[in-house]
Amino acid sequence: xxxxxxxxxxxxxxxxxxxxxxxxxxxxxxxxxxxxxxxxxxxxxxxxxxxxxxxxxxxxxxxxxxxxxxxxxxxxxxxxxxxxxxxxxxxxxxxxxxxxxxxxxxxxxxxxxxxxxxxxxxxxxxxxxxxxxxxxxxxxxxxxxxxxxxxxxxxxxxxxxxxxxxxxxxxxxxxxxxxxxxxxxxxxxxxxxxxxxxxxxxxxxxxxxxxxxxxxxxxxxxxxxxxxxxxxxxxxxxxxxxxxxxxxxxxxxxxxxxxxxxxxxxxxxxxxxxxxxxxxxxxxxxxxxxxxx
Amino acid sequence: xxxxxxxxxxxxxxxxxxxxxxxxxxxxxxxxxxxxxxxxxxxxxxxxxxxxxxxxxxxxxxxxxxxxxxxxxxxxxxxxxxxxxxxxxxxxxxxxxxxxxxxxxxxxxxxxxxxxxxxxxxxxxxxxxxxxxxxxxxxxxxxxxxxxxxxxxxxxxxxxxxxxxxxxxxxxxxxxxxxxxxxxxxxxxxxxxxxxxxxxxxxxxxxxxxxxxxxxxxxxxxxxxxxxxxxxxxxxxxxxxxxxxxxxxxxxxxxxxxxxxxxxxxxxxxxxxxxxxxxxxxxxxxxxxxxxx
Numbered sequence: 001x002x003x004x005x006x007x008x009x010x011x012x013x014x015x016x017x018x019x020x021x022x023x024x025x026x027x028x029x030x031x032x033x034x035x036x037x038x039x040x041x042x043x044x045x046x047x048x049x050x051x052x053x054x055x056x057x058x059x060x061x062x063x064x065x066x067x068x069x070x071x072x073x074x075x076x077x078x079x080x081x082x083x084x085x086x087x088x089x090x091x092x093x094x095x096x097x098x099x100x101x102x103x104x105x106x107x108x109x110x111x112x113x114x115x116x117x118x119x120x121x122x123x124x125x126x127x128x129x130x131x132x133x134x135x136x137x138x139x140x141x142x143x144x145x146x147x148x149x150x151x152x153x154x155x156x157x158x159x160x161x162x163x164x165x166x167x168x169x170x171x172x173x174x175x176x177x178x179x180x181x182x183x184x185x186x187x188x189x190x191x192x193x194x195x196x197x198x199x200x201x202x203x204x205x206x207x208x209x210x211x212x213x214x215x216x217x218x219x220x221x222x223x224x225x226x227x228x229x230x231x232x233x234x235x236x237x238x239x240x241x242x243x244x245x246x247x248x249x250x251x252x253x254x255x256x257x258x259x260x261x262x263x264x265x266x267x268x269x270x271x272x273x274x275x276x277x278x279x280x281x282x283x284x285x286x287x288x289x290x291x292x293x
Numbered sequence: 294x295x296x297x298x299x300x301x302x303x304x305x306x307x308x309x310x311x312x313x314x315x316x317x318x319x320x321x322x323x324x325x326x327x328x329x330x331x332x333x334x335x336x337x338x339x340x341x342x343x344x345x346x347x348x349x350x351x352x353x354x355x356x357x358x359x360x361x362x363x364x365x366x367x368x369x370x371x372x373x374x375x376x377x378x379x380x381x382x383x384x385x386x387x388x389x390x391x392x393x394x395x396x397x398x399x400x401x402x403x404x405x406x407x408x409x410x411x412x413x414x415x416x417x418x419x420x421x422x423x424x425x426x427x428x429x430x431x432x433x434x435x436x437x438x439x440x441x442x443x444x445x446x447x448x449x450x451x452x453x454x455x456x457x458x459x460x461x462x463x464x465x466x467x468x469x470x471x472x473x474x475x476x477x478x479x480x481x482x483x484x485x486x487x488x489x490x491x492x493x494x495x496x497x498x499x500x501x502x503x504x505x506x507x508x509x510x511x512x513x514x515x516x517x518x519x520x521x522x523x524x525x526x527x528x529x530x531x532x533x534x535x536x537x538x539x540x541x542x543x544x545x546x547x548x549x550x551x552x553x554x555x556x557x558x559x560x561x562x563x564x565x566x567x568x569x570x571x572x573x574x575x576x577x578x579x580x581x582x583x584x585x586x
Contacts, residue, residue, distance in 0.1 A: 026399060068396055068403040074411055075372040082368070100395050102421050103361055104451040106319060110361040118367055128395050130423045130446055132453030153423055158397040160425030167472060170461040176469060179460060 001147030003193030004124060005223055008149070009248055010195075011061035011094055017284040018243070018291075019060040020096070020225065021276070022255025023049050023084065025069050029260050031269035042076035045069075048272070049084040052259050055273035057091045059280040064225070064253050065122075067099040082120045094123040096225065100153065102128035102135045112142035124149035126203060126225070129180050136187060140200055144191055149199040149223075154181045155215065157205025157228030177211070178218065185219045197223045197249065204242065206234030206252065213241035216249065224250040229283065230257025236290035247291045254283055294440030296486030297417060298494075298516055301442070302541055304354035304387055310577040311536070311584075312353040313389070313518065314569070315548025316342050316377065318362050322553050324562035335369035338362075341565070342377040345552050348566035350384045352573040357518070357546050358415075360392040375413045387416040389518065393446065395421035395428045405435035417442035419496060419518070422473050429480060433493055437484055442492040442516075447474045448508065450498025450521030470504070471511065478512045490516045490542065497535065499527030499545065506534035509542065517543040522576070523550025529583035540584045547576055 012018055025045045027035070038044040053063060065088075070081040085095050101111045115122045116139075127139050129152050139150045155165055155177040165177040181202055188200025198221050204212050206228035216224070226242050228234045229252050242250035261267070262275035305311055318338045320328070331337040346356060358381075363374040378388045394404045408415045409432075420432050422445050432443045448458055448470040458470040474495055481493025491514050497505050499521035509517070519535050521527045522545050535543035554560070555568035 024400065026403070066396075066400055068394075068400045068407065071371070071407040072403045072410075074407070075375070077407075078364070078370045079368040100421070101361075102393050102395070102446075103359075104449075104453075107317065107359055107361045110319070110365045114361065114364040114367070114370075117365075128393075128421050128423050130421050130457055131449050131451055132456030132458070134451045134453040153395075156397075156424050158424055158427045160397075160427040163425030163476065164423055164469065164473060165425070167460075167469060168463040170463060170465050172463050176457065176460060180457060183456065 003191065004143065004147055004149030004199040005197035006193035006195050007123070007147060008062070008094060008223060008251070009197065012248070012251065015059070015061045016288065017060055018251050018287050019280055019284045020062040020064050020251045020253040021052065021056050021060045021258050021280060022064045022066065022253045023052065023259065024066040024255040025049055029263065031262065031272050033269050040076065042073045042080040045073065045080055046083050046087070050087045051273040052276045053088045053091055053093060055277040056258065056280040057093055059277065059284045062094045062096060062251050063088050064096040064098050066255070067097060082118070085122065086120045089120070096124045096126065096151065097122040098126045100126050100128045102131050104131055104134040108135060108138035109142065112139045116142050116146060116148050121146070122148065124151060126151045126153065128153050129183070133183070133187060140187060140191070144199055149201060151201040151203050151225040152180070152184045154184060154202040155204050155208055155211050157207040157232055161205065181215050181219050185222050188222065192221055195248065197221055201225055203227065206239045206242070207232055209234070209238040209241060212238070216241055226250050226252045230254035236286040239287060240290040243291055252287060258283065296484065297436065297440055297442030297492040298490035299486035299488050300416070300440060301355070301387060301516060301544070302488045302490065305541070305544065308352070308354045309581065310353055311544050311580050312573055312577045313355040313357050313544045313546040314345065314349050314353045314551050314573060315357045315359065315546045316345065316552065317359040317548040318342055322556065324555065324565050326562050333369065335366045335373040338366065338373055339376050339380070343380045344566040345569045346381045346384055346386060348570035349551065349573040350386055352570065352577045355387045355389060355544050356381050357389040357391050359548070360390060375411070378415065379413045382413070389417045389419065389444065390415040391419045393419050393421050395424050397424055397427040401428060401431035402435065405432045409435050409439060409441050414439070415441065417444060419444045419446065421446050422476070426476070426480060433480060433484070437492055442494060444494040444496050444518040445473070445477045447477060447495040448497050448501055448504050450500040450525055454498065474508050474512050474515070478515050481515065485514055488541065490514055494518055496520065499532045499535070500525055502527070502531040502534060505531070509534055509537070519543050519545045523547040529579040532580060533583040536584055545580060551576065
């Protein structure tokens, strides 16, 4: 199968959009009439995600499904998650499952099998690096065979991300996240596609624009998944540094500011998909304008 | 509800056992006749785990359920996991769900709800510290209200654990794992039970006995979940350092060497529970002897 990075950037260039729609279907934020129409919340989640995908697909080549909001559905968790993945892929979208898994040996292989091995499978997943390469390579290896990718957490967008990631290492020249970033680059060095990027990427938050720009320079060939746009505070100027001169090298995720756009402004609850489409289109245009400017 | 650490060490002292049985029901290692008896593998997993729990309960107060081996069951994942948790708790066992989750804000709250908020809930879960306190405190807070605990990965048992965890920090005095350990101690400082230990614990591998002994000295009041016993190579001498002078302060996990003991020696496949019981009893006695020696 084609290299994941080639699939990713072909989709980006086809739509001329670097937007990833974050599907975080929090039950407390779903439109009330939608919830009321369904007997079980899981069904409302599937409809909500399907309609958001259909409305935004023109403006965003990728969606990121947040596993936590499915796991909270209990016994419906994975049937619901995989139903959403299948719907999105049927529309030609690439799907990243944001599971942030981390384990080792046969256990990591079981996770990789869970996310990459089924009849329906993620196009990429997110992985946590705290366990070292034992916790990352099983995902990379399982994915590579099938043109699937991995995004390793490097510098995350949350306020406390520096507590571990910004620790300065002996010698004073590097931080933990720089060290992890370099390890990620090396772990994916054998998996570069024709586009010049690897199937092994990094999660780098837009809320730390200096670190983002620094990592873009230090990690050529590593695709970035950039969270933190919109509700978390970053805008087009902050994320422009994530891209190379050709406008390649990253996708930018926004969750709440797209999927729950109906809650801001003069929308009716039933217009949630239309509101999401408008927000995705605006984000696509803002980022493209910042890149061209 | 009673503090998690009080519940944990009361159970340890009642059975005079520091053994945690790791339920890693790998399908390729389950007894063939058991698999053959069931229409779907998930049913075999439930029977296997139930029988292992019933046979080992006398010798081990705690079980650790590895989420990956349930997630690989696809749509049966969480119904199977919660069936096993319910069976184990019905037998009076404490259940740690080894999910190594890490996320932030409302997403971490959704995970905490998924594992602590249902009608059946874990007694404790494992959490990954790479995101900093934003990724840990939502689990701690959600658990504390209900007498449930959290074990944060500090120094893991796998070969590559040092790639991030052993990085030496500026100044040269501390490593990443020491820094994380101290943060874990502080995050749980307000949650000490009458036993002197906190509801916020640390995962510290037995395969690095020097670091284990060092952390035991540096982190008084932090209960340790110690993996790496048995199949991963550590024995009673290595884990003795995890305990305080009164034999409290840690539980030691073994997975394969207990639950798949039937695959070593002269057992029939159908004797898997009996073999597990013997292995758990031996491990209990070995650890207790090392503590008394």
